[in-house]
Structure formats: C-alpha cells, structure tokens
Amino acid sequence: MALALSVRTLPRGPGLAYEPKFDGHRMVVLRTVGAVSLQARSGRTVTAAFPDLVAAARALPAGTVLDGEVVVWHEGRTDFALVQRRAAATPARAAALARTLPASYAAFDVLALAGLDVRARPYEHRRALLVDLLTPLGPPLQPVPMTTDPELAEAWYETLPASGIEGLVVKRLDQPYPSGRRSWRKLRHTSVRDAAVIGYTGTARRPQALVLLLPGEDEETPLLSSPLPPALRADLTAALRTSPRPAAAPPGPPLTVTGLGETPYTPLDPPLTAEVRHTSTRHPPPEVLRLRTDL
Template sequence: MSRLRPPLKVALARSVDDLPRGPFAYEPKFDGHRVLIFRTPGGALLQARSGRLVGEAFPDLVEAAHALPDGTVLDGEVVVWSEGRTDFAAVQKRAMATASRAVLLAGRLPASYAAFDLLAVGDEDLRALPYEHRRARLVELLSPLGPPLQPVPVTTDPREAATWYETLPRIGVEGLVVKPLGLPYRGGRRDWQKLRHADTRDAVVVGVTGSPERPRALALVLPGDDTPVISRPLAPGLRLRMAEALAGAAEPGEPGPDTGEAADGTVFRRVPGELAVEVRRTTTRQPLTEVLRLRIPG
C-alpha cells in the first residue's frame, strides 16, 4: 500500500492580481473545507488542512471513499450545494458537528467532494509526477464513480479560464487556481497561484473574544482551512449587531468545549449557531482579518 499517511502537508497557492498565461491548468476555486482522503485497507481517513482527522464529521464521504482502490490519496475541497450555489456556512456546520449529529446532517446537507489532485494509488506515490499526468490519472480513477467524488473542471485555455472567472461567481465560485502543467505536488509550498474576484470572502463565526453580549473580536474559520483566526477588533456598530445576532443564534443539542484556541494561540469563547460574515483578508507577512459585515440567514 501507499506509504502516505496522515498528517500530510498540502500544497498551497499564493495570491495574484492578474490571470497568469502560459502552459497552465486553470481550475475553479471552490470555497469549502480542504480535505485529503486516504483509502486504507480498513476503511478511509479524512484529514483537514491542519492535519486533524475529520472523518466523523463527514460519514457520507467516508462511505463514498470505500469505492476507491486501497492506497488512494486524494486532495480536494468538501462543498455543500444549496439552491444551486456553494454554501460555506453549511460546510462549516458539517465540519463542526458532533458524531451523533453528523449522520443526520449528512442527510440534510449532503457533502460533495471536488477532487483536484491524486497523490497516490495502491503502492504508487504520484507526487513527483507532473500535474498533467496526475490529472489524467485522477480523471481515469473518478470518472466511473460519479458523485459525490468528482474531479474539478479544468481548462488549459486562458480565454475559457477568463470566461469562468467572470461567470462562475453566480454559483459561489469566487476565483481560479492556476497550476503549471509540469509541476510536481510539493506539500507546504506555495507553487500554485490563486486569482480571486475580490479581496473579500465569507467566513464562519465560531467564537468571540470578550463575551457574546459584548464581543471585542471574532474567531473565524476561513474557506479552505479549519484553524480559527482572530479578527481585528470590531467597530462599535458591528459589535452591537453581532451581539444581537448571537443572542438569536443559539442552537440546542450541540454539546462541546466552551473555549477554543486560534492559530496565534489566542483563547476564545465558542458560540453556537452558524453565523457568517464578510471579511477582508490582507496578504501581508502577518495577515489581518477585518470584518466588513454580517451575513444573517434570511
């Protein structure tokens, strides 16, 4: 069997301002939950970008992974579709579910897996192969299976990629990931490029600093990652609106720890519900996350 086992570092992308042109592959950038799937002789393991195992939260994907050959390792994004659009808040609700609720949520909010790389099959480690070879193997492997495990669309035509960039936001796809055709898969390296439609994105509120009644800043989970980050201090108006939203967002039956720890070590108080906010994320050496507005479900 493949020597690859979790935790495994994932390949990363750096932000660019213009559409790169050259011998590239262009893929839609789904804002979901980055997950590696490991098919093992005893079943399947799901690893988040942080290295945490998250299979209990996605039992539908664990079951689907049983159709893969032993030793298969996939890299991709877990997404949930709602009314024809991807719904990041729904993905995060799935990711945060307790084991007892995960099966119920799998029926209400079924997960799809948008696979964009194949790292291993059987006893073959494919990471040293060029991207275009791995992509061909990925399509060959997944095409007979169908949903919920599917390869992401891809084009090598920059004109078609530009059309995707302009038209796909209506279904919740906010940009493109650009990959050199001849590049190997290098975990932890920012060899890929990502072009977003804007410098804003949605994030899910998982906690606060201060108290729910008087929040100073928010603990947020951003698309593609499961490690919370702390926002910049909230403006006074946002503090008031967030306190009001939290007061009405409690959802019974979700036991869990009262506190959590963000990527920078900040301890925050967990909050219930599934509130989403729009944020601006800087690309400096020490990125800052500014909350722009709440996205309250209507």
C-alpha cells in the first residue's frame, strides 16, 4: 500500500491534488472473476465482516483492485469506533450489523482495472479511471472528493472536521502509485481525535489505562493510553456500570499491545469512543481527554 508522510502546513504549488482524509479503516477491494476479497492494511482478510461492501463490489469488472477507506456514518459524521465494531464482527453478526450500521467505501485510487495494472500511470489518469468506474455505480462505493485548488482544499481543511474528516492527503498529479513508500503527504487538522476504546487495564472498579485503536495509524495495532486521571477513571467506571458490555472474547493468553507488552486487558465489545491527544505511534502514549459518551 502507498503511505503518507505527515506535514505541518498545507503544501502548495503546481501539479498538486488534494483529497480529504476520512476517519476510517484502510482497505483494498479485490474483484476477481468469481469473488470479492477485502483486505485490511495489515493484509488480514476482512471480507466476511462487510457483506454489504462485498455485494456492492460484485458490480465491479473482474480484475479490479481499489484502495480506499471504509467508513460508517452516524449522525452526520464518520465514527471510527463503529468502523472498528464492523471490522471485528463475527460472520454471524456481520449481516445484522450491515443492516444497522451500513458501511461506505471511500475509494481514493485504482491499482488495476479489468485485469490491467495501472499503478505506473500518473495519478491524474488513475483518478479519471476511478471516477468513470464508480460514478455510475453510486453508493456505497464512491470516489473521495478531489480538488487541485489549494484555496478550496484549505476550506475543506477548516470546515470538514465536523463531519469526521481528520485532514487532507496531498498527491502529485504526475505521480505513479507509490507502493510501500511515504510519497503522499498528510496534513492532520489536529492531534486531538477520536479513538476506539477496545479494552482497559485494571478492573472495572479501578481501571488504569485504555487500550485504543487510532484512525489513520495501523488500525489493527492496539496502543496503550497514558494512565487515566481519577476523573476519567470514574467516568469509565460509570460507563461500564450503566452500559453492561460482554467481553469480546473469553479470558485467554495475554495479548501483545504496543506499549503494554504481554499483559492481559479486558476487551470491550462494542468499543467505546474516547477523545485523545496523540502525535505519534511512538512515545509519548496517547493522552485520553474524555470519553465520548455522546456518541
């Protein structure tokens, strides 16, 4: 997969394209002659978790490969915790969740079309192919918006966060698809964002820290938050008491979590949502600002 390098200011200049960065899970859609396969950024197959997207992708020509983000809209904004809930669904639950929490696929590139590898072609050409391919199909498969106007891009950057858009991705129009390289540039609106709370350390009465999945990073690599202050511990205890949640899996061997090591934690299913401040997948760990009990 192509990757993006974080920048602090909006790149400007001729030959640049700007796309909104959605708050979702990175996903590749592969349409073969007889099937549809969905792959997460880690390479894990998540086809069974998204039967609604599989059904929509059957309309693609065989030999098509798309790169994009799967998102779930809730009350006018994308909700990363709900995307995580969809991605973690068992096959038995996936069909029901597809009805109650339908997914959308925001495609931002086409890697192959009707069996033809187009990765070496300029982004401008691939973008035209993507729009021509998906526009007649309509939702839930859609091309992300794109502009070459930096003023419009800056307006997106300032106004779209209310819809769950976390920033912009900037690409060169003449650029081939940069597999495995950080050749795109990514401007995040803020280091404060929502994260899926998939578990906690400590006990329900005395939680210590949250186990988080952050959008825009490796969505399948959990991160341990910094220790919770007393007020947030009380908020989490109250949330667990008023909204009983079954464990996502029975207790088993310790799970390896970045920053946590092989230490057990209590999983949450469905996840909660927390607002966190985080600038890097490395130290310091994410700081939890509040639980999003409004979602």
